[in-house]
Amino acid sequence: MEVLQGENEQSFGTEGFKVENVEVGDTKKPNLYLGFVKTSFDVGNLSVLTGLSFATGHSRVNHLDAEHPHAFAGKIKLYGFDLTAKYMIDSYRDISLQGEYLYRDQKGTKYEYDNAGDLETEELKKKQGGFYTQLVFKFDRRWRAGVQYNLINKNDVKKNGEKKDLPSNLPAYYAMLEYNPTEFSRIRFQVGQNRAFFHDGKRKTVNEFILQFNFAIGAHGAHPF
Template sequence: MNSLLPAALVAALAAPAAAQTAPATPAVNAADLQALRDEIQTLRNAYEARLQALEQRLQAAESAARAPAAVAATPSAAPATAPDTVQTASSAAPAAAANAFNPAISLILAGQYTRTSRDPEGYRIAGFGLPPDAEAGPGPRGLNLGESELRFSASIDPWLRGAAALALHPDNEFSVEEAFVETTALGRGFTLRAGRFFSNVGYLNPQHAHTWDFVDNPLPYQALLGTQLGDDGLQLRWIAPTDQLLELSAEVGRGAGFPGGDSAGNGAGLRTFSVHTGGDIGDSHSWRAGVSVLQARASGQELIGLAADDTSTFFTGRTRVWIADAVWKWAPEGNATRTHFKLQGEVLQARRSGTLALEDGSGGDYRATQSGWYVQGVYQFMPRWRVGLRTERLDAGTPHDPAGLVAGSGFKPRKHALMLEFNPSEFSRVRLQLAQDRAREGAADRQFFIQYQMSLGAHGAHAY
């Protein structure tokens, strides 16, 4: 190989000169020839040095692969280097190879100050029933820890990768948000995921809380999806091999969370299907739009907020939710570092059909069509500074309730929010948010938030 390199380089350098030879071309002097020889020698030395470095890395990787067997054979052997010993260049490669088996770890530290004009303990969304443990509303007043997130992710082998996201909530509860494995080599645009994950329906639902543009999710998500839909199950995604984005997604799950009620037994209590498409318009604009549908089953699901005086009602039946989402982004010449704008909106409609009963078993048929929407815009007007405005509205509809359990008044919950955000770097954020919340009848709840989020460790790129 080494003998062919000089010849190839000389041929490559000589070909253009030969092609451009003309009778008037002056003779090459001795200094020019020596300069060419020196340049060829420099390239040869660099190439040989690169080959030697690659051979050393290969040998180091092979040694690291054999190391576990050697350690098992001599369990009393001392480590090659002490933890605080500075390693040489030759020992750094095996250490790096061993570290390749460690997962990427990231930690999102979050906290906020909350001030409200109405007591958040009595927060309800008028006309909408939610489970007692639903995370709706502004949360506790005063200083509190936000939803901090610890995430692990790594490639398992050439065919699979795994990830887990663990959440620490303000009330000191600990939960598993996501824990799944997914394929990396199915080919033909397919990806299969198994475990616990946020559903791919809509636009906001698959996103973790620290990627939201506002402190909280909009009212339609809180009222119709219990803030965010996550479940244990299987997900199959397909991205078409086309210039324009076309993604199809189908999921089956246990259906344990709202709007489901863990009634599946051996079957699937939740099924979803989504289609999204998008693309670029010139150099400065991009967009994405889609439609999603989910169907969930519930058996004796306890709901608070439908009957008067917060009396619990129990729903048995099916819920089907349709979601239409659209996002448009603008950045001058595709460069979003200085200024950019994002406009997004979603429309949700839920149809519930089954029976509704009180704790004593009295009740009857129940059908309802409920809907909601939100629109928000976020503008980065200078580096590190963003401002956003969001408006949202709900409609509980007129339920079919012959037993008269639902205490409907025709009130339509609504909310407006304004936020200002400063990002000292891509790893830190401080956000102020003002909101006028009319989810409950009566006086508006004037809300004020100060939120911080800090990212530690390796963290993957966010979705579009």
């Protein structure tokens, strides 16, 4: 179990706000409570790690200075499931399957201004969920290749009990090739297509090309400088 400050505005913001005659105070800290259970086991050359998690806390969103002023006060629950399975082919080669599912249950009150400039107070409920899964093949001592699939499959939003017609099929696809010249460096080329963005009510496909180079320098336990 963990007890945290929870200063993440997307789900667990802490800053209160005042809008006209409505005043909402800051959340009390600690604001985020997390519990999880993990287990692992081996079946021959196959190793499996899996677990369940749960997080809950109060939420504050203060965007009253934004182009479209709004604020939110409520409570959020997060549910998670994760799984990693790795099969060792030999000393250098392996295949790993990894995935995680997250589900968010949000309830509270939203304050926003309509087109006429009048303040509206709405009961807001969100039930949203999605997952990613990836398959990575280490086919040589220094080479890996993999594919990844992401999907937001649930996006139910209700305002004052009225369900909004929002898209729920929001996928993204990626593929990568990775080379490790040394144990302290990594070169990765990744391509992908993200179809989870919308602009003016229309889906906007984003194609991604990423060339990444990571390296580490400095003293470490095995070889002090």
